[in-house]
Amino acid sequence: MARLFYVMLIGGGLIWAAVVLVLFYAARKAREPHSERVAGRVILWCGAIGPVIVLTMLLSYAVWLIPNLRPWSSAIAEGVRKIEVTGEQFWWRVRYLDEQGEVLLERANEIKMPVGQRVVFLVKSPDVIHSFWVPSLGGKMDMIPGRTNHIMLEASKPGIYRGVCAEFCGPSHALMAFFVEALEPSDFEAWLAGSGTAETDGASEGHALFLRHGCGACHAIDGTEAQGRIGPNLTAFGARGSVGAGTMPNTPENVARFIRHPSEIKPGSRMPSFGMLPDGDAERIATYLAGLK
Missing domain, CATH: 2.60.40.420 (Cupredoxins -  blue copper proteins)
Structure with a gap:
């Protein structure tokens, strides 16, 4: 991201400098009016060919960088924690996965994650398009039927963060919130280890x-x-x-x-x-x- 920013900054700065030089040339140099032929060449090169070349180079570089801006593939291979979230009508199915992608446990409408660790969310939908969004933690990602998308989030401090569906999905779209609780890593591991069985009163x-x-x-x-x-x-x-x-x-x-x-x-x-x-x-x-x- 930083590399892309600086390349774009340098490219934009060079274009700006060229425009300023042309401005000074036109304002300070007392010259006779250019011929139609020269003016046409200036318009062609400075107004069409030059910008197309520069913008094509910058766009090509940005497109080339896109795979590196989404590091979940290498992150998953390195054992970053994975949580699968499925948008239903109108609630959230949450599954915690192990390193092999097997389901450790399933919950609903609330997510727990460790503080200071990146977590890859595998988001999907069985019905209509939803959108997974926790505004305080990062951007949004669409949940598209038949496709598994990925988004990586990291909580910098403990707390409870509210998430929403950011894509209209039906009459209760606005009644489809969820909550992410960020825990200290030791507390999260203790919760995960102790959540395999529920405390229930089967005789009630x-x-x-x-x-x-x-x-x-x-x-x-x-x-x-x-x-x-x-x-x-x-x-x-x-x-x-x-x-x-x-x-x-x-x-x-x-x-x-x-x-x-x-x-x-x-x-x-x-x-x-x-x-x-x-x-x-x-x-x-x-x-x-x-x-x-």
């Missing part, structure tokens, strides 16, 4: 209702019979800060409301309505999910 009434009403067909909770892959993974759901990808605060009341009428809260949501549940069942399921840490 809420857990039984969760399975009885078919929630496990779409959602997965590690360490339980629920192993659905259609909807967001709900492991450690109680530790998340929001419901519905940043739509509402994560409270049992909001969770129960979302269970009963998801499309009213998030238009276009593919989760079916469970307004037919008996009184209290949605609340018990919500209480159970809140306890998943």
